[in-house]
Amino acid sequence: MTELRADCSRCHGLCCVALPFPKSADFAVDKQAGKPCGNLRADYRCGIHDRLRESGYRGCTVFECFGAGQRVSRGSGWRASAADAERQFAWFGKVRELHEVLWHIEEALALPEAAAVRGDLIRVRDTVDAAAEDPGCDVGSLRQLALGPLRAASGLARGKGPDLGGAQLIGRDLRSRKLRGASLRGAVLVGADLRGVDLGRADLTGADLRGADLRGADLRRALFLTQPQLTAAVGDRTTLLSPEKDRPAHWS
Incomplete structure (x- = not known):
């Protein structure tokens, strides 16, 4: 099964580079998309990971890539070339969204009340998981595909x-x-x-x-x-x- 929880030890620090964030109560500095955070070390690890909140990076503590980082980080890192970096950053954003969809589907599959839509959920899960291997995938259409079965599962469980x-x-x-x-x-x-x-x-x-x-x-x-x-x-x-x-x- 696709891993749906971040493993930073197997990631090229993609969230620390690809994503932008403005200076605020959640982030101590302004950072542009594609620019490495000043706390990112050469080994792709965060230099203040154990004190993020007290250092003014509370926003980092509430971010979860749902395993997108290690999936996209297979192969060469973004430092290899500008082309590799651009490709990885765009793909990371897509996979992060799709892995969150997969996370919801896996939870729906575990609901006894949702047995009636289990087949639909499995078909959507397999489609989304396969599409996540394609950097050119259409995230919007895949999210829409999952919406119906997930809402159906929710309704059955909620009563x-x-x-x-x-x-x-x-x-x-x-x-x-x-x-x-x-x-x-x-x-x-x-x-x-x-x-x-x-x-x-x-x-x-x-x-x-x-x-x-x-x-x-x-x-x-x-x-x-x-x-x-x-x-x-x-x-x-x-x-x-x-x-x-x-x-x-x-x-x-």
């Missing part, structure tokens, strides 16, 4: 939960809301108060959880929750997570 997809819930106190089985796809939950909320079978695909307070929340059966979403949120030892998720080191 009759409330639909809050795309809702603007910035800073809202949601502690009294019944969100079990809710669709929160693409919801903006920046700074929302979700303390103690049961988010079992809630679909969190693409939900913006930056600064959301998840202390005491039950996320053990939340759907399509990624590690970067957790890292961007606020939590503590009372936040309930599934064994597959890592508790962010900066949580209290």
Whole structure:
């Protein structure tokens, strides 16, 4: 199976070079796309990896390439030539998007309630995985191909939960809301108060959880929750997570 988790030891530091970021609370400096970060060493490792947050690079700690880095880094590194660099950077961006789609598909395949669409999910997974080998692949059409089966799997798993997809819930106190089985796809939950909320079978695909307070929340059966979403949120030892998720080191 395609690896869907970053292994920086087998990557040419692609996220540290290919991606742009503006100076902000998340990044200490401005960096242009294609320009190596000043902290990137000659061996493609980050010189401040163990102190990113305190050094002003909080944004790096919430980034996940879903294994795109090691997939694209096979062969010569981007330092080999300008042509290699341009090709790898463009391909990396595409594979990162496709690997996130694959990550969601693999989670959907593990849902017992989604057995009725298992065949569709497998066919889409195989198509997307094969396409990721082609630097010229059409990411938009592949994402669209996966959308239907993923939404179907979500609906089967959620049941009759409330639909809050795309809702603007910035800073809202949601502690009294019944969100079990809710669709929160693409919801903006920046700074929302979700303390103690049961988010079992809630679909969190693409939900913006930056600064959301998840202390005491039950996320053990939340759907399509990624590690970067957790890292961007606020939590503590009372936040309930599934064994597959890592508790962010900066949580209290």
